[in-house]
Amino acid sequence: MTQTGPTHRQILVVMSGLMLGMFLAALDQTIVGTAIRTIADDLHGLSMQAWATTAYLVTATVSTPLYGKLSDIYGRKPWFTTAISVFVVGSLACTLVDTMGQLAAARALQGLGAGGLMSLALTIIADMVPPRERPRYQGYFLAVFGTSSVLGPVIGGFFAGQESILGITGWRWVFLVNVPIGALALVVVAKVLNVPHTRRDHRIDYWGAAFLCLAVVPLLLVAEQGRAWGWASPVSVLCYVLGAVGLVGFLLVERRMGDEALIPLRLFRTSTFAMTIVVGVILGVGMFGGISMIPQYLQIVRGYSPTDAGLMMLPMMLGIMTASITSGRLTAKTGRYKVFPIIGTALVVVSLLLFHGVEVDTPIWLVLAYMGLFGLGLGNCMNTLTVSAQNAVPFGDMGVATASVTFFRQLGGTLGVAVFLSLLFSTVADNIARAFRAASADPGFQAALADPRCARTPRTPRSSRRWRPAGTGACWTTRRSC
Incomplete structure (x- = not known):
């Protein structure tokens, strides 16, 4: 330009x-x-x-x-x-x-x-x-x-x-x-x-797009769902295989298409x-x-x-x-x-x-x-x-x-x-449970749980509740109490 x-x-x-x-x-x-x-x-x-x-x-x-x-x-x-x-x-x-x-x-x-x-x-x-x-x-x-x-x-x-x-x-x-x-x-x-654009007559690489989908989609699915499926489960292994086949197919098609790839x-x-x-x-x-x-x-x-x-x-x-x-x-x-x-x-x-x-x-x-x-x-x-x-x-x-x-x-x-x-x-639930078990022996923690002001009520909106330290222990708090 x-x-x-x-x-x-x-x-x-x-x-x-x-x-x-x-x-x-x-x-x-x-x-x-x-x-x-x-x-x-x-x-x-x-x-x-x-x-x-x-x-x-x-x-x-x-x-x-x-x-x-x-x-x-x-x-x-x-x-x-x-x-x-x-x-x-x-x-x-x-x-x-x-x-x-x-x-x-x-x-x-x-x-x-x-x-x-x-x-x-x-x-x-x-x-x-x-x-x-x-x-x-x-x-x-x-x-x-x-x-x-x-x-x-x-x-x-x-x-x-x-x-x-x-x-x-x-x-x-x-x-x-x-x-x-x-x-x-x-x-x-x-x-x-x-x-401004000068039109150029080219072929559209539909096969390349198809193999790219085959390569990417299974890998994205297993990355998203692998924790639930199991990283070595049959479904995950199938995704790995499909992704590999798609990648090889994509490279072969792109090589054949040349500048049209x-x-x-x-x-x-x-x-x-x-x-x-x-x-x-x-x-x-x-x-x-x-x-x-x-x-x-x-x-x-x-x-x-x-x-x-x-x-x-x-x-x-x-x-x-x-x-x-x-x-x-x-x-x-x-x-x-x-x-x-x-x-x-x-x-x-x-x-x-x-x-x-x-x-x-x-x-x-x-x-x-x-x-x-x-x-x-x-x-x-x-x-x-x-x-x-x-x-x-x-x-x-x-x-x-x-x-x-x-x-x-x-x-x-x-x-x-x-x-x-x-x-x-995959780790946060166990870590939270372990932290609660460790804190349960703390007298301050027990006192905080017994405090009625720290009770979580059904009327409290989810977005306004949060766990935070309070004094000698910790409690469920809202913006208006505890």
């Missing part, structure tokens, strides 16, 4: 629509988590709640590279508007469900739209601005991602805690809120997004692109794993409500925003960006090691400081890794390259979250 391209003002106008679309996908990754238990209770499907999450992750993950390829062939705008439309329809379908099975199907439809929102937004900006300026604008997208990581749990907890809003069950607003935002994004994108293997011959993919997978595991574990610590260990836990993620959001915008501006000014993922990765590793030492009595300000450090690391990595991959490939492969980075990062994140949560919930 030469200097005769769009002005800064024109780019910002286009970005308003792109950021709305990305906000939809980023928000949905976090808003459902705090409300899923309430949803499962209301739909009488507690044992099936994991499927609602898995269905979304599977379709969002496998559709990401397909959007990239189709946009390279037919243009960005039609497929970005398609992604928004499918996401909005899926969100509306989620609002109308009556069973957890229906919710899983609606979430799968929603995921089909989400797969194109993030990757295409980053690709469109890459089409509009030269490589040196891209980090400056892509940093704003990461700020949207960071904001959603805070707002999601807060909004999800708020809606889940309401009996009804305007005559509609509270938790249904978790999905219904996407409809007006998506409609606004469609209007803005249709009006302002005019990216869903993810052209020739891209991996470029060391920069290959290294970006590897680091992206590792970063995805740490990033999404950390983002999912921190709220669990705040709620399970420290006893904060989902809403409070969401608000306490603010330091991480500020860290992501600060680092992403700063690194983007420095890259635009100096033209150098390789140092930022190195610094970012180091900060992520250090912050995760610090989190490893966090205990129940660790000062909360120290936990918040670790969150800020973690956010700074993420902000330095995510932006520059995408730019590195885009700069390493020909302009005609921009869409598939960006989608590939997003795909592998999300794949790593999905596997990381599933495994981390499985490890957490």
Whole structure:
């Protein structure tokens, strides 16, 4: 792109629509988590709640590279508007469900739209601005991602805690809120997004997409359900075998398709692109794993409500925003960006090691400081890794390259979250029971249990109860008593 391209003002106008679309996908990754238990209770499907999450992750993950390829062939705008439309329809379908099975199907439809929102937004900006300026604008997208990581749990907890809003069950607003935002994004994108595109006649790699599904879906399922099935159970082993067959089939098909492949293997011959993919997978595991574990610590260990836990993620959001915008501006000014993922990765590793030492009595300000450090690391990595991959490939492969980075990062994140949560919930019940047995001999603990003020009453909302130390013992507390 030469200097005769769009002005800064024109780019910002286009970005308003792109950021709305990305906000939809980023928000949905976090808003459902705090409300899923309430949803499962209301739909009488507690044992099936994991499927609602898995269905979304599977379709969002496998559709990401397909959007990239189709946009390279037919243009960005039609497929970005398609992604928004499918996401909005899926969100509306989620609002109308009556069973957890229906919710899983609606979430799968929603995921089909989400797969194109993030990757295409980053690709469109890459089409509009030269490589040196891209980090400056892509940093704003990461700020949207960071904001959603805070707002999601807060909004999800708020809606889940309401009996009804305007005559509609509270938790249904978790999905219904996407409809007006998506409609606004469609209007803005249709009006302002005019990216020139030269049509190229290519074949669509349907077989590659099919084998990619066969490779990814069983692995995601076993990562999500392995704790319940048993990691060595016949069902889990079948998933491993199907995943291996799918991977081999995908590689063979991609090799045969050449430049027409869903993810052209020739891209991996470029060391920069290959290294970006590897680091992206590792970063995805740490990033999404950390983002999912921190709220669990705040709620399970420290006893904060989902809403409070969401608000306490603010330091991480500020860290992501600060680092992403700063690194983007420095890259635009100096033209150098390789140092930022190195610094970012180091900060992520250090912050995760610090989190490893966090205990129940660790000062909360120290936990918040670790969150800020973690956010700074993420902000330095995510932006520059995408730019590195885009700069390493020909302009005609921009869409598939960006989608590939997003795909592998999300794949790593999905596997990381599933495994981390499985490890957490396979040990937390026994750890809590062991802690209660150890505390039962404490006279202060017995006195606290006998105190009628500390009794948990049926009228106390779930979101307002939490376990905390009180005086010489510990008790169930509400915001108004004990």
